[in-house]
Amino acid sequence: MRRFLNRVRTSSPSLAALGIVERSAAGAHASLIAKGWAEIGYGYHGSVHAHPDHPDIVVRLARKADGFGDYAALLRKGFKGSDGPHAPRIYDLQVSRCGALMTVGSRLADPKPDTWWLAYAHAVLADHPSVAMDQGVRDRFKVEWPAHEPKIDHPSFDGIREDFRAAWPGFEAYVATLRSAAPRALDPNIGNVLVGQDGNPVVNDPLCDDGVGLWRSPLSRLPTRFGDVLRRLAGTSFGRAPAAA
Incomplete structure (x- = not known):
């Protein structure tokens, strides 16, 4: 398990402090449910969980580190407005060796359908x-x-x-x-x-699902970038190959 270094707020609730130990893509969801973290939302890659004892936070589980991981990394780095009221608070972020992403963040609500803005x-x-x-x-x-x-x-x-x-x-x-x-x-x-x-x-989650790995160090992102280049080149080569007679 790789810990996300330099977490956004070291004094804020962490996965460890919440007693969340299982963080793998295969077992984390069932473990969260068993510990009382009910699923309150889901997306393409994972789910969002809330607990009655922790009404102000949610735990987000993704089977792979997606665009939300990149967004959390950008928030951690900080930019204009990232500490303001329009950005979520990310208290902890960890990625397992298999690539599952788990975060602890501020709990948000759905706006009413007739919300004017x-x-x-x-x-x-x-x-x-x-x-x-x-x-x-x-x-x-x-x-x-x-x-x-x-x-x-x-x-x-x-x-x-x-x-x-x-x-x-x-x-x-x-x-x-x-x-x-x-x-x-x-x-x-x-x-x-x-x-x-x-x-x-x-x-809440403005980036595309296919994250580029900003939560990792620049050095650790090199193999992924190299692989993406190879896949693009291979796709171009296959696309230009003559069709079979």
């Missing part, structure tokens, strides 16, 4: 604030948030942008910094903007 918060993730929303994103908003469908010819998204900036002026700068720190496309799916205990929107 929700559509625009996702619009900031989906597009740069200075450009119009993509029609595909706009169509998805129409289904999810019919009351807040932005008009195609309205650059301020029906006034939501102005109200949003007045209420939480640091949110867009935070996302812009995140986009520049991790230039891959951000993920605007439902659940990636949640609500903190203070009522502010929190960018």
Whole structure:
């Protein structure tokens, strides 16, 4: 088991302090359930767990170190706004030898469907604030948030942008910094903007699932990068091979 060095806050709740010992991809989920950590959410790679004795935190388990691990590493490093109300708190992060990722973080809540800023918060993730929303994103908003469908010819998204900036002026700068720190496309799916205990929107899991391993040292990332290059070259070579007669 490799410990994540220089944890975000050494005085904050850790997996060890919570009595969570089993952290493998195969056995951690069952162990969490047995210890009273009920599953309250799940995604492509894993699940989120909460315990009645620890109402302010959650434990997130992923079968592999995904984009959330990269996000946690960026938060640990720190950038503009990462210590503000729009970023989750990551108290502990550990990766097993088999690549399973487990974190302890602040507990967040789902916003109500009629939350006035929700559509625009996702619009900031989906597009740069200075450009119009993509029609595909706009169509998805129409289904999810019919009351807040932005008009195609309205650059301020029906006034939501102005109200949003007045209420939480640091949110867009935070996302812009995140986009520049991790230039891959951000993920605007439902659940990636949640609500903190203070009522502010929190960018929960904005990076793509295929993480690049920012939680590891630069040296340990070299083999992965080399392997990715080889796979791309092999794919290109196979793609140019003549078809069988």
